[in-house]
Amino acid sequence: MSYYAGKYDVAVIGAGHAGCEAALAAARLGMKTLMFSISLEAVANMPCNPHIGGSSKGHLVREIDCLGGEMGKNIDKSYIQLKMLNTSKGPAVYSLRAQADRKKYQAEMKHTLEKQENLFIKQAEIVNITLENNRVKSIETNIGAIYDVDAIIVATGTYLKGKIFIGENSFESGPDGVFPSNRLSECLKNLGVNLVRFKTGTPARINKKSIDFSKMEIQEGEKDIEAFSLEDEIDTNKEQLPCYLTYTNSKTHEIIRKNLHRSPLYGGEIKGTGPRYCPSIEDKVVRFADKERHQVFIEPMGENTDEMYVQGMSSSLPEDVQIAMYRTLPGLENAEFTRPAYAIEYDCIDPSDLKLSLEYKKIENLFFAGQTNGTSGYEEAASQGLIAGINAVQKIKEKKPIILSRSQAYIGVLIDDIVTKGTNEPYRMMTSRAEYRLLLRQDNADLRLTEIGHEVGLISDERYNRFIEKKKNVEKEIERIKKLTIKPTEDVNKFLEKYNSSRISAGVKMSDLLKRTELNYKALSEIDKERPCLTKAETQEVEIQVKYEGYIKMQEEQVEKFRKLEDKYLSENINYDDIKGLRIEARQKLNKIKPQSIGQASRISGVSPADVSVLLIYLEQLKRK
């Protein structure tokens, strides 16, 4: 029996990293928002690695924060180790990474959700979505509650028809022992949503007391470091937990090779496509047969648990094989499993069926976000959740969707990539995917996005004003050091010699001294007495903007060129079959993707430069008519 349970504005299906951001954004923007999870114990779970951030992912978290999302604040409350990666590789790729206390992360997020005004969290499985005039109308739970809603955000992660494989054993399951969502998958299919099968996997968890850490390299965190959220300060006295590094060896590889026939991956039972960047250990051993050893990281799962995560050893081999091969690693000779490694197969959509707003092209007000869009990673999921949440609200309020460009944010690159090109494996963000990496730094995420977050309504006036203040201070200081002439006094030259920098014989601008690789802003304070008092973040901004000015300018010029095609808009109503001169493949692809601009069209695989020229000529013709 079903019953009518009321009218809400937005319903979010799923309470993972995408669902949480989507629900919070919608509720914070004043929408009466529902959020469903099969188990409320699984809110914001990290069923795989217990860390957040890292290369490009750290960038995503910053961007989420500057748009008013929650992930950054939540990890700031629950980290157990912090590190800044890539510091020697240049300002564009500095990446903050945190080990998370997984349970604490969940609890903090759950509490934030519970406290949020306008947000109603329900433990229930969604089994049906109904439409009216091809627009979402209502949503039904497994226990018969029917809610009328204006918009739905599907953020079901790996739950849709989830199936776990451990060797010869397989069973229907969501991640971490939670029920899968089977009926919703059928419902989506009936609504005409195309589903594909993807696969991912996770390594075993091991009890700490069974590990001999003395045989491993210890990897400590860093204390004097910044927070993910620009609203937070890091407690520099906080005790951090270390990670450990060990290696596989020929014995490990031998066990794997001998037992490959027992892997469902190699036996053919797993049909889903797995990601290249998250290969199982058996994949690594097969594909890189000549590699003598692979790195394995042992990471803590939290402060109040002795479970340790074993990064680098994901597997779908039977448990007995897993135990045998794990025990070949130095330090893991007596390893006691708490949870075995497993592979999981799940339904997800083809993201190229989405608009750049993350709305499903063929169904009004139905949005998708997160791993169900064929991506992978908590940060990728959260980014999409935030954007889907914002855009569901924009849609209800009949406002234009928020679409970030590739030159504006990694989030823009991520969404443009999956929507424009689709993906044939779970998509992971990488800095190499960004064309304008030097402009998309984590230090300037606020300069890139605070304005947008504020306009949308997720960034408070107070934070916005602080941002404006910072922006002004940075601009003023850059202007000052560009005007400030340093005279070639003996003191100055002594200072320069100290830093192995060449002497000056005529006046030189302070900004030009800062550009010298061997000098930095902090050191230059010695010969810059009238320097204003700036915050650490402001200092960093001044330094990067001045030091890399030429390169930044060059990328900005590239962006200008890039924008020319991005600003040539293509209507959703174009029937590409009517455009003479497009090749058949291009017509089909363009009709499917319905790109927003010629720029987006040019990134569709199967659309050649010739097709782009044809589109340009077509637009030109339209204009002339």
Add this chain to the structure above:
Amino acid sequence: MDVIAAISTATGSGGIGIIRMSGKDCFEVLNKIFIPKNKDKANGYSIKYGNIYDEKNNIVDEVLVSYFYAPKSYTTENMCEINSHGGIVVERKILELCLNNGAALAEPGEFTKRAFLNGRIDLVQAESVIDLINSKSEKEAKASINQLEGKLSNNINMNKGKLLDIMADVEASIDYPEYDIEDVTNKKVLDALDDIEKSLRKISNSFKNGKVLREGIKTAIVGKPNAGKSSLLNTILNEDRAIVSETKGTTRDTIEEFVSIDGITLKLIDTAGIRDTNDEIEQIGVKKSKKLIDEAELVLAIFDGTKPLETDDIKILELIKNKNAIILLNKIDILDTILDQDVNIINAQKNVIKISAKNGDNIEELYNTISDMYQINDIDIDDGEILTNIRHKNQIDEAIKSIGNARDTIEKNMPVDIIEIYLKQILSDLGKITGDDITEDIINEIFSKFCLGK
């Protein structure tokens, strides 16, 4: 689309000229001017024999017409090609008849543009085809075909491969900092850049030869009045095989004529003054010669061998001092000249050939000398490094510039992500020639090389 027509062979070369028409109604235009012997409907890819008639029903030429039906034609439209044997005047007459009967004169490259707009060919192909159309000698035709077949692409791809190899190392170390990927040393990057630059320069330099092949060597004929300039010109032009084309500028003294000598195209500049010996320009002599010599890449300096050198002759010899030039001692039909013993001629240190411009005596020796000077036969077109397309050349030069920039950043000790900007730029410059998605290339390379992830 409207019917377009043009003479599609280089004017006047050899015996056959082709007038080409394209457009839905091109056969209607054709039927108004062509009466075939066999009046049955022509099949696609078939040829009919018949006559072209003018407005007054006089036979203009005996021709063969090839029929192509849409979409199986170069432009994917209805097309026909009229093969005429009558030389330039007749070809122009036929074209004129087409135009008078409903066809429009094709813009330069319009057939290819239509082929392109109709989705028949892609950008690289289109550009190569345009070059093929414009090519003025057999050698260049071969170079164009090589580009179509991807020899240039292969070469570019090889260089891209070297770069990708380095970039995958750098990018993997950035995107997977926790893994023990060996840091890429600056030396390794520099070595790879040197290697790639060398190869790209080789390709780029071959453009110079390509340009010679396509545009012809700017050649001036100079000499004082009555030295035999016009006789020489006429001798060269009157040899059937030699005349390639003629383009008229806005003023008559910019007439240029193309001749093909052993596969080398000479572009004879400013032949107007030479043709009309009564012209005032001819009388200007030395003054005019100076301007010509400045412009030219090759100078044919002609002297009257029957007379001792005069002041004007010596001035000309001075003007050609730093030029590629051939000294022609003319009129051996009248007198076996001894001017080659003249100290001024010897000191000029140029090739000296005794000829009779009037009879054509020793003209072959002139041709052989030109051929030797440009060593065109030594260019190995088959190694795929002949570049004839200016767009490709520019793109390669951009890549070379980016290599320089990358080197600069390395020398300035910039961090690796800054260096990467230029490495990516090089890759993107090269990718524009072959049309690949460079981001995908990099990521594929990372995953094929490294073993990363949980």
